[in-house]
Amino acid sequence: MTFLHLLRPIMPLLPEVAKPTSRVTREDKFMWTAVALGVYMVCSNMPLFGVQRAKSSDPFYWMRVILASNRGTLMELGVSPLVTTGMVLQLLAGSKVIEFNPDDKEDRAVGLLVTLAMATAYVMSGMYGDVGAIGMGNGILIVAQLFMSGIVLLLLDELLQKGYGYGSGISLFIAAHISETILWKAFSPTTINIGNGTEFEGAVLAFFHLIIVRPNKLLAIREGLYRQHLPNMTNLLSTCLVFALCIYMQGWRVYLNVKLGKARGAEQKYPIKLFYTSNMPIILQTAFVSNLYFVSQMLYNKAPKSILSKIVGQWEAAPPALASSTHLVPVSGLAYYVSPPTTLSAMFRDPFHAIFYLMFTLTACAIFGKMWTEVSGTSVRDVSRKMREQQIVMKGHRESATAKILARYIPIAAALGGICIGLLTVLADYMGSIGSGTGILLTVTIIYEFYEAFMQENQDALRALGYKFG
Secondary structure (H helix, E strand, O other): OOOOHHHHHHHHHOOOOOOOOOOOOOOHHHHHHHHHHHHHHHHOOOOOOOOOOOOOOOOOOHHHHHOOOOOOOOOOOHHHHHHHHHHHHHHHHHOOOOOOOOOOOOOHHHHHHHHHHHHHHHHHHOOOOOOOHOHHHHHHHHHHHHHHHHHHHHHHHHHHHHHHOOOOOHHHHHHHHHHHHHHHHHHOOOOOEOOOEEOOOOOOHHHHHHHHOOOHHHHHHHHHOOOOOOOEEEEHHHHHHHHHHHHHOOOOOOEEEEEEEEHEEEEEEEEEEEEOOOOHHHHHHHHHHHHHHHHHHHHHHHHOOOHHHHHOEEEEEOOOOOOOOEEEEEHHHHHHHOOOOOOHHHHOOOHHHHHHHHHHHHHHHHHHHHHHHHOOOOHHHHHHHHHHHEEEHHHOOOOHHHHHHHHOOOOHHHHHHHHHHHHHHHHHHHHHOOOEEEEEEEEHHHHHHHHHHHHHHHHHHHOOOOOOOO
16 A cells, blocks of 8 residues: 555545536637636736735745746745646656556645645745734635645646646646746836836837937947846847747657558558657756755855855845846855856856856756656657557567667657757857746747647547548
8 A cells, every 4th residue: 555545535525627528629628728727817916815025035936937836826836736746756656666547636636735735834934924923814824825726726737638628737827927927028018217217127118118218229229129137129039039949849850650550551650759858858957956046045044154055055136126026046156057147248257157057957958858758658668568559560670679769769859859958948048038948948848739739639620521641
């Protein structure tokens, strides 16, 4: 008996979305996807009741990009409990530590327990004010709000995954959160004065506003393109460039000719994409770095002068221009070298930092890419076993040669794909792209997966009508 078996008595008490009893039309799928997205957006902008205004630094600032979380709102935890639970269970199952069946509801029960534990830890750590100051009643109320939000998020994710909508709720919310950030920094009407007069925060509005109000138009264009500490048009254009590169590279793949034994030798093409592990390498790399930041900040807050703190990382407040930000930035130590240079001038001032960050990101993404194939059921051994079970063989080869042929492509695709994802992330960070390199990569890969699911559904519908595809 494992820990997961101990949760079975409470399974009937968990809320669940029933599977559809009939085919869900395309219009209904669009509607339910829009409803799920709308509920998430409302919750991510609805403040928690009973909290004190946060004046301390945000220790989870660096993780929020991959967790679809928004500080001080019902989506404070974001998809963190669900992502953490899913990844840990998959790693343990892939390592044969536990037996885990994704079709069972144990992962949902563990996810809710993790949500409750994280909500309690957030309150007890003083993120919403001293527990004695906010009172026990408010503390319990905050935990209840976060826990109920976690249940809503779980049900929305299950709603989409069971076929009422497109894709996964977790992926949808991550992409929506990052897209919202990019759009806000491009068109934000908020005005800020950092000593050069009143400016719009949004890059596009600021560009045209500066051209209109400044007498020297050339200097106004230059400032709109290259202004520091606030989003500028160069950042926005680089974001569009990285988006285009990501979409272009999504189409890179190798096709293997296979024969289907169940279909009397019918031939088909088996694709192996360059991004074989999708966006998992950069998610794992970002999670690793974010946890390093968290540990480093804790050490710095407890003992800033200690040797260990100096080795792991020293921190200081974000630039004054970012008055709305309550996060710290690393200025030395390991945390500094695994963080991207903030500007091009910073990259040239400290080229060793830029080179170290490049090599670290590429190496980590390559390692995580290969590691993920082993624990996610997509390794050469797993794929060849599935093909054997489905009576699929390589054209012109015996069944025993399948694993040998796959071994020529899958490990290279996993490692090289991870390196390419890391390279695009570094390029976006060096160019100052809006939303960070990690955020852009996640958004593009998620949107592309939604696009592929939509196109596959169209092809399946046309096949049912008798159309054939090559």
